[in-house]
Amino acid sequence: MVTKLAAEYQPEKIILFGSLAAGKVHESSDIDLVIIKQTKKRFWDRQKEVVKLIRPKLACDFFVYTPKEWADAEKSERPFFTEEIKGKGKVLYDKAA
Incomplete structure (x- = not known):
């Protein structure tokens, strides 16, 4: 999939x-x-x-952000971003790497 x-x-x-990440x-x-x-x-x-491209056979949730939206979200104090994604998330692909 990745x-x-x-x-x-x-x-x-x-x-x-x-x-899965945890x-x-x-x-x-x-x-x-x-x-x-x-x-x-x-x-939306x-x-x-993404769903059309992947056609997942398992349950999946995709959240597609632009770089600006993501940068704004990273600066936010919302626990979902600070704890779940930034804190526990695993980078599976990084074009810059």
């Missing part, structure tokens, strides 16, 4: 978060990914684009 996303969607970064996989676990990509598309259109 290889296909990196090659065909060409994001800047892909971050895994949630139960190593706490259970029966109802899904795949939670933050995808950072420069785009002018609307937020980005999600649809």
